[in-house]
Amino acid sequence: MGSPQRPPLAHVFRGTFVHSRPDVPMEILHGRLLGVDDDGTIVFLEEADQQQQLAKKWGFKTSDIRELTHHEFFMPGLVDTHIHAPQYLFAGTRVDLPLLQWLTTYTFPTEARYKDSDFAEEVYTRVVRRTLKNGTTTACYFATIYTDTSLLLADIIDKFGQRAFVGKVCMDMNDAVPHYKETTADSVQEMERFVKELLERQYPRVLPIVTPRFGPSCTEDLLRALGDLAQTHDLHVQSHISETEEELKVVENMFPAYQNYTDLYDKNKLLTSKTVMAHACHLSEEELELFNLRGAAVAHCPSSNFSLHSGILNVKKVLKHNVKVGLGTDVAGGYSASMLDAIRKTVVASNALKINKVSEAGLTLKEAFRLATLGGSQALGLDDVIGNFEVGKEFDALLINTKASDSPFDLFSADTFEDCLQKFLYLGDDRNISEVYVAGKQVVPFSSSV
Secondary structure (H helix, E strand, O other): OOOOOOOOOOEEEEEEEEEEEOOEEEEEEEEEEEEEOOOOEEEEEEEHHHHHHHHHHHOOOHHHEEEOOOOEEEEEOEEEEEEEHHHHHHOOOOOOOOHHHHHHHHHHHHHHHHHOHHHHHHHHHHHHHHHHHOOEEEEEEEOOOOHHHHHHHHHHHHHHOOEEEEEOEEOOOOOOOOOOOOOHHHHHHHHHHHHHHHHHOOOOOEEEEEEEOOHHHOOHHHHHHHHHHHHHHOOEEEEEEOOOHHHHHHHHHHOOOOOOHHHHHHHOOOOOOOEEEEEOOOOOHHHHHHHHHHOOEEEEOHHHHHHOOOOOOOHHHHHHOOOEEEEOOOOOOOOOOOHHHHHHHHHHHHHHHHHOOOOOOOOOHHHHHHHHHHHHHHHOOOOOOOOOOOOOOEOOEEEEEOOOOOOOOOOOOOOOHHHHHHHHHHHOOHHHEEEEEEOOEEEEOOOOOO
């Protein structure tokens, strides 16, 4: 009896693949064949000289193989572990105030406009399109306090085929902008409704995430209730922590019974192996130990840390504590919605610490690349599904063309492949990202249906 007929493969690519492994920040694989099945799963990544055996096993013909040029390569999709979708409206402006004043002057009044679904639909459509064009295949979004337009964001993400967590923001304290807050009971009830309705929609790659805004915006009762909700439904959690020293003082005064900011989240069941906390610039060694113990992750957002003068996270120190770290754009405190900008700023932030003798060694470009791909997947608990080109993972990938007709950088005959790769990471942009795939499905260029 012959073996059962395998379903045809969705894609077979031959060329160069660049990715990370836990023990290797960047691995360049030339002359490889990669196969993706109809479910979007990577079924092989082998040397090209294995073509005959692979073709026999998987039933593809030479004419089925897509050949990459010498100037093209695939890399894993970028993972943005922290982005505020409603703030995309003013991305690239208004980064002239420190955090707490920035929130009350610009952010809260802007987010209050998202009760209007037509307004929300325009901005949310644009942020999803822009991030996908920029190569963000997975994003962890903050929405606003409004449940219905937060569900609309999830709907738009699903329609465009991005992978995401979406959080309806919860906040029951806001003296500075009192019309932009909820009662404690409403906040909990609406978060429950948001989770229930989003899960009922059964989007394949869009999930809810419990989202207390941050310590100063929440009462202890709200934090406790959200921790219970996350525990009951085994949900992911996102928030902000230790972004600025001023914020730390506010938290200390509001919650004197807790040892520190991390303790506040931990005692209220919000610091778990499914938690990602943005910034973490001013965490103590003791707090980092607790992060490690709970398996919680940090979203490093260097662009906004610089723009709002918040601080510089010592990523090397965080990693020494075996705490998971991903990168975030943190739009709009971070002015760019590109994860390439986050990679570059990560290197700059690390160099600044080295210059100021805070750390002995800086992060390399290769290490920043890993944080933006595999590191982000680890931070969001998705590293068994995405993050690199391991067989069995889903094919979330960017096809990079370093010689695109309108490329923002120049190549020279003496450039090696690694030179071209570095030029893309330092100087490239969406013009070099010719195709974007999520779970094997091409989502950029956009189809006519979206």
